[in-house]
Amino acid sequence: MTIQEAKQRFGIIGTNSVLDRAIFKAIQVAATDISVLVTGESGVGKEYIPKIIHGLSHRKHKPLVAVNCGAIPEGTIDSELFGHEKGSFTGAVGGRKGYFEEADGGTIFLDEVGELPLGTQVRLLRVLETGEFIKVGSSKPQLTNVRVVGATNVNIMTAIDKNRFREDLYYRLNTVEIHLPPLRERKEDIHLLFRKFAQDFSQKYRLPAVRLSPDAVKTLEEYRWPGNIRQLRNLAEQLSVVETDREVNSETLLHYIPELGQRNLPMRSTDSPLSQSEFNTEREILYKVLFDMRTDLNNLRQMMNSLAGQQQEEQVPSAGSPSLPVVSTQRPMPAADRYIETTLSDAMDEDVVTNLQDVEAEMVRKALDRHKGKRKEAAAELGISERTLYRKIKQLDL
Ligand SMILES: Nc1ncnc2c1ncn2[C@@H]1O[C@H](COP(=O)(O)OP(=O)(O)OP(=O)(O)O)[C@@H](O)[C@H]1O
Ligand SMILES: [Mg+2]
Numbered sequence: 001m002t003i004q005e006a007k008q009r010f011g012i013i014g015t016n017s018v019l020d021r022a023i024f025k026a027i028q029v030a031a032t033d034i035s036v037l038v039t040g041e042s043g044v045g046k047e048y049i050p051k052i053i054h055g056l057s058h059r060k061h062k063p064l065v066a067v068n069c070g071a072i073p074e075g076t077i078d079s080e081l082f083g084h085e086k087g088s089f090t091g092a093v094g095g096r097k098g099y100f101e102e103a104d105g106g107t108i109f110l111d112e113v114g115e116l117p118l119g120t121q122v123r124l125l126r127v128l129e130t131g132e133f134i135k136v137g138s139s140k141p142q143l144t145n146v147r148v149v150g151a152t153n154v155n156i157m158t159a160i161d162k163n164r165f166r167e168d169l170y171y172r173l174n175t176v177e178i179h180l181p182p183l184r185e186r187k188e189d190i191h192l193l194f195r196k197f198a199q200d201f202s203q204k205y206r207l208p209a210v211r212l213s214p215d216a217v218k219t220l221e222e223y224r225w226p227g228n229i230r231q232l233r234n235l236a237e238q239l240s241v242v243e244t245d246r247e248v249n250s251e252t253l254l255h256y257i258p259e260l261g262q263r264n265l266p267m268r269s270t271d272s273p274l275s276q277s278e279f280n281t282e283r284e285i286l287y288k289v290l291f292d293m294r295t296d297l298n299n300l301r302q303m304m305n306s307l308a309g310q311q312q313e314e315q316v317p318s319a320g321s322p323s324l325p326v327v328s329t330q331r332p333m334p335a336a337d338r339y340i341e342t343t344l345s346d347a348m349d350e351d352v353v354t355n356l357q358d359v360e361a362e363m364v365r366k367a368l369d370r371h372k373g374k375r376k377e378a379a380a381e382l383g384i385s386e387r388t389l390y391r392k393i394k395q396l397d398l
Pocket of ligand 2: 046047111
């Protein structure tokens with residue numbers, strides 16, 4: 001099968017060379033039993049890869065079982081994946097087949113595999129290495145013949161560094177890695193995808209298809225697309241339903257993606273408090289988090305600074321007091337990701353933590369509101385797993 005044929009058969013749109021390479025790799029490995037790890041940001045189309053691999057393999061008449069590892073509560077995940085014996089835990093009135101047994105002869109797609117608890121990772125490693133698994137509450141190993149395709153949108157290397165993901169499992173899973181590029185690195189496909197989605201929604205809602213003016217195309221090509229193709233699809237759907245003028249220009253787009261007006265990277269000065277209406281996008285909330293944390297850390301530093309100054313004065317009365325470096329609040333903000341990585345783990349100050357929790361609660365609440373309480377979608381938008389979201393809802397008492 002050629003790349004073109006695969007695109008047609010699976011409904012994949014795009015001409016980008018990295019996308020083509022990903023599809024090519026999927027076709028090449030399909031006939032083997034090699035484990036594959038699909039990587040890429042949220043909404044880039046990772047779910048197409050296991051479909052191609054399974055659909056073009058000798059396993060195609062057996063089941064393709066897709067499991068969202070991030071959505072299953074930690075307490076039941078082993079039983080869901082590997083099954084359990086009757087009476088193996090309170091409430092286990094009957095025995096149950098796990099997905100690895102159900103998928104026997106076929107393929108299992110472990111979405112958000114980076115979210116698996118460590119204990120489950122051990123069981124998974126065993127299946128991958130020996131084809132053996134043990135049901136919860138049993139001592140008898142069973143055999144299964146399953147091809148595993150995993151997917152992750154988190155940086156799994158970071159998870160390994162933090163001992164949240166086993167390195168041996170990582171190397172076992174990603175015998176072949178298939179990477180899907182983010183939409184901002186496939187600018188040439190943005191208009192193409194938009195036209196396809198506009199066409200689909202025009203049929204669905206029985207309305208003429210929306211079109212983009214040349215300046216709107218340019219605006220969308222310059223945008224960062226944190227939610228990637230899923231976000232573009234949502235935008236096309238909203239425009240299709242809401243706009244009466246079927247040609248959309250860049251000004252109209254501002255109503256849908258407010259951050260476009262802020263050139264994607266808003267910078268704030270310390271003396272302008274955020275108003276409620278400015279909180280509309282996750283990015284802004286994220287910046288608010290960073291901003292608050294930075295202010296708190298600065299206050300802390302200044303406090304330490306003046307304490308150090310006092311001590312100096314007591315010890316060496318006449319010396320010009322050298323001071324600890326103060327981080328200027330006007331300093332350009334570092335890349336958000338890096339900042340969160342380093343700063344969140346360092347933020348031990350109680351106030352910072354309380355403050356963060358408030359902002360986090362607000363972020364979660366807004367995402368849930370926007371998706372009418374649908375956790376899967378809210379979690380995707382927040383860039384966290386459903387299980388993490390579930391935990392947060394409980395923890396933040398929402
Ligand atoms: N190349 C493409 N052509 C057409 N539609 C696409 C393409 N890539 C993604 N999509 C659509 O975008 C949406 C998101 O894709 P998908 O669910 O595969 O994302 P994902 O990478 O699994 O994201 P997540 O990590 O959040 O689960 C789906 O509706 C999918 O059909
Ligand atoms: Mg997915």
